[in-house]
Amino acid sequence: MSWSLRLGSVSGIAIRVHFTFALLVAAFASHLGEKAGARGAVFGILLVLSLFACVVLHELGHALVAQRFGVLVREIVLLPIGGVARLLSEPKKPLHELCIALSGPLVNVALALAAFVALGGRVPELDWAALQTRAMAAPSVESVLVLLLYGNVTLAAFNMLPALPMDGGRVLRASLAIAIGQVRATNIAAGLAQLLAIGLAIYGFQYNPLLIFLALLVFMGAGQERSTTRTNVLLAELRAGEVCDPHAVTFAPGDSVGLAIDQTLRSAQAHFLVTHGAAAIGTLSRDDLLAFAGRIGLQAPVSGITRRGALSVPPDLALSEVRRLLQEKGGAPVIVRGEDAVLGVLGLEDISRIASLTDHLARGGVRRQVEPSPETSV
Amino acid sequence: MSWSLRLGSVSGIAIRVHFTFALLVAAFASHLGEKAGARGAVFGILLVLSLFACVVLHELGHALVAQRFGVLVREIVLLPIGGVARLLSEPKKPLHELCIALSGPLVNVALALAAFVALGGRVPELDWAALQTRAMAAPSVESVLVLLLYGNVTLAAFNMLPALPMDGGRVLRASLAIAIGQVRATNIAAGLAQLLAIGLAIYGFQYNPLLIFLALLVFMGAGQERSTTRTNVLLAELRAGEVCDPHAVTFAPGDSVGLAIDQTLRSAQAHFLVTHGAAAIGTLSRDDLLAFAGRIGLQAPVSGITRRGALSVPPDLALSEVRRLLQEKGGAPVIVRGEDAVLGVLGLEDISRIASLTDHLARGGVRRQVEPSPETSV
Incomplete structure (x- = not known):
């Protein structure tokens, strides 16, 4: 920060x-x-x-x-x-x-x-x-x-004060969640918080303008909590292997930085796999390209700015879990690795895009039908 | 609005x-x-x-x-x-x-x-x-x-008042531009505007807080003008055909909306070509998919929400011109059409991404080397 x-x-x-x-x-x-x-x-x-x-x-x-x-x-x-x-x-x-x-x-x-x-x-x-x-x-x-x-x-x-995202609101949400589940608990706690925020703003208009600012923070924070919980439910229904792009561009270690830049001009991919034959060597991100291209030059091979040691996740991992892993790793992407082949790379940009898309679709009544895989059905 | x-x-x-x-x-x-x-x-x-x-x-x-x-x-x-x-x-x-x-x-x-x-x-x-x-x-x-x-x-x-983006600032910029070119003229006019804005803000702190708000608008507006002019120069160096993605996904008219949604979950493409063999029939945008999927259902063919009559542009058109056309058309994408084949589709999202990338690269000293094509060199 x-x-x-x-x-x-x-x-x-x-x-x-x-x-x-x-x-x-x-x-x-x-x-x-x-x-x-x-x-x-x-x-x-x-x-x-x-x-x-x-x-x-x-x-x-x-x-x-x-x-x-x-x-x-x-x-x-x-x-x-x-x-x-x-x-x-x-x-x-x-x-x-x-x-x-x-x-x-x-x-x-x-x-x-x-x-x-x-x-x-x-x-x-x-x-x-x-x-x-x-x-x-x-x-x-x-x-x-x-x-x-x-x-x-x-x-x-x-x-x-029982106003999400403040501590009292979290205590309320968590207590409710134990009984009625996270989504309904968040909706109730966020609704109450927004009601309290409106009351606080009205009070603030009359007595203390600073409270209006606080009310605004609580109102927006509560909305944010509601949307995070909603997209988490939607992301839990999708699996890592389902959202890997089979058409995604990959690079060989010897490909030049200039070639990689040309590709970032052509596609909106934020992360690329760097592969040697069928094996994934590491990942190359658009941000690293932008940060280092000037220093190492357009002729240098991408291997110099390839990040190795990316976390691998299995194709059936839920996207909500992928998001948690990505947030914990501070933004470095994960590689989706099947039993026989590497399926792709996922970064926070991808998860955010998917969260926003599924949220939009769900509001329009469209929910992606995913057959429960045999292992996960009880 | x-x-x-x-x-x-x-x-x-x-x-x-x-x-x-x-x-x-x-x-x-x-x-x-x-x-x-x-x-x-x-x-x-x-x-x-x-x-x-x-x-x-x-x-x-x-x-x-x-x-x-x-x-x-x-x-x-x-x-x-x-x-x-x-x-x-x-x-x-x-x-x-x-x-x-x-x-x-x-x-x-x-x-x-x-x-x-x-x-x-x-x-x-x-x-x-x-x-x-x-x-x-x-x-x-x-x-x-x-x-x-x-x-x-x-x-x-x-x-x-000679403070870009106000009228006086535009008059100053345009007068300078006739003598020393658009980029240097904008830099001088925007710099002067930001100096005036700082003076106005200091005056406003003492006499009239409303002026601080105006100063902020002028300061940000001047920065915006400078950045628009800078990216326009960078975009003028790239041509439409150079930034079309040969790996982009295209759909056939009979492909289902569900298939198209799966694809938008996998890739960050904002616009897709709908083709019949080698011929482009129209374009399909992610926004239209989100807006209409609930109404027409996942089984419906994408032909129902394909936009026909997209403007075609030649591959050697400068991206600055492409941006101008896209802004005039209010956001509908254009199709890049070579003599023998359709090369791809470009929307405002693509141009914004490319503008931001080239701007970042130029600040790092990286300028894409484009050989002037014989027709355009004088």
Whole structure:
């Protein structure tokens, strides 16, 4: 992800902060600095950084539990509106999603409890404005603890709103999915989220325009979850071997880069097999051609930019599984290999195209009829 | 264009108004209504409609002159931020662009002169706020004429700002192009426009946030003009016959829709030739398959949704010309036909892909070497 700075990594998960986050720190510092001088500015910076440390811990909660369930995590990104743990694939079971979704808010509950204990078990009054004013008048470790207590309670409560794609919405969807299946659960959770988003937007129009932005994010995010689940069902009905193009162009290792470029001008293929006789040596992608052609020249053989070691998948693997594998591998294509021959190469571009096509067709009432193969019928 | 209402047409050019325009009329009516009651509201509506009539005449100026030079005009759309005449292709010569760009502002100059004459040749003082206040206090034909005089002078002056893609920027680009060629002229005009946009944005931050939005439109529009001109040069170096895929899939008229759908799942081809032996009968597009498969069923022959009467182009036609033809035809593909055989089918998707690829390659220093054919070298 560009426009962001890598802070470090935990358990192999990179933690990045988006550059716009600096604006938030500056805004808090100048706001509190105006009210309470240099000491206020330092307190403002400390406050933002402490709250965002809680957000990082919240996201790490999601990420580490996801890793336990075998879901790869690409990175955690901090934005001014909050943090995101970017998972490379979806959890396989509703119970896994339930645990992953709950683990973030639970971190905030634990932090709030810790602050409560550190404060000696006192519960200060619940008035945000008064709290902030008092904390600014006399910045102290205690005032930071009080703000952390309320900050973490707020983070936990806010994230548990039952609005997909927020944590509470995921908890709701996963709980429903255990009883009525993923598709119906997602439709219900996404519908509820969009209703809540409309309510939030109406409220925001009257009281706080920032909420309109949040409502929009929730509304679109819920729609995205619904469409992902729907296409996953459609992709599960197709198998890797069925969508390999028998007319696809392949290259020999000695073919020139210039020849390969001519071919990318002629066809929309994003990935090509590089074969030696009947054996697949590796894959050549349009992106690599574009990136390296200038450096190695048009006369160079494509073997120099052929990627070896591509994952092989069997022809009867469902496309939903192929998509999961491709997402986990960060976009490198897979080779579809039958018992006797190599059938083709599939990349994320292909799966996206097929997902969009089948989705369009399904809305028009056309569902590809696939006879269940004997092994998979129970 | 959706979200818009067709008002009528002039010389075959549809005039449409975007629904957000109603918001502008309502805003003016309520603003002036608050200040001067029902009479003020009516005056506000009359004022907006008169000014937008001037905008329509300005756009018709562009559109009718463009038609004279053989450039097809799709429609004129009125948005709250102004009007747009949507041309289906670019003018062929800098002199044509110069005339088309000048004709819009000239209409406003003519309208201002007409108002000036109707006012008996008097020049009222140049104070917008005072003019508006006086006009509202005593709405009359004369006050409308005064506002039209100044409105048209403002429209002409504003549009002649030398910032591509505005009219003044086009005039500048076309004038430069006559001396130093289209590419260098566009680079200079777009660079100047982006500089002006940055200045406008800085000014807008301090005085009027609406100007930031305008600055953003100009900045992106100028970048778009630069990229269009650059890819046009690259596309001019390639010929239709060179980018037809000899491996492309074709269908027979009796092939089923189901078979065609299977093929669109396997390959990224957006258009297919439907052939009978060596003869091309027509073209079949992925979009038509998606739109009609549900209605006609998977067993129906593709002949039912084959488009006949596609334009044929010779193999040595430059791709820049192919793009112009495709844009004029509103997206229907063309068939590339050699003397002895049909070579393939090209749609806008293909040209966009090729434009993006050649642009990427050119930035990496890779330019496809095409030997000039004997007929075209002078």
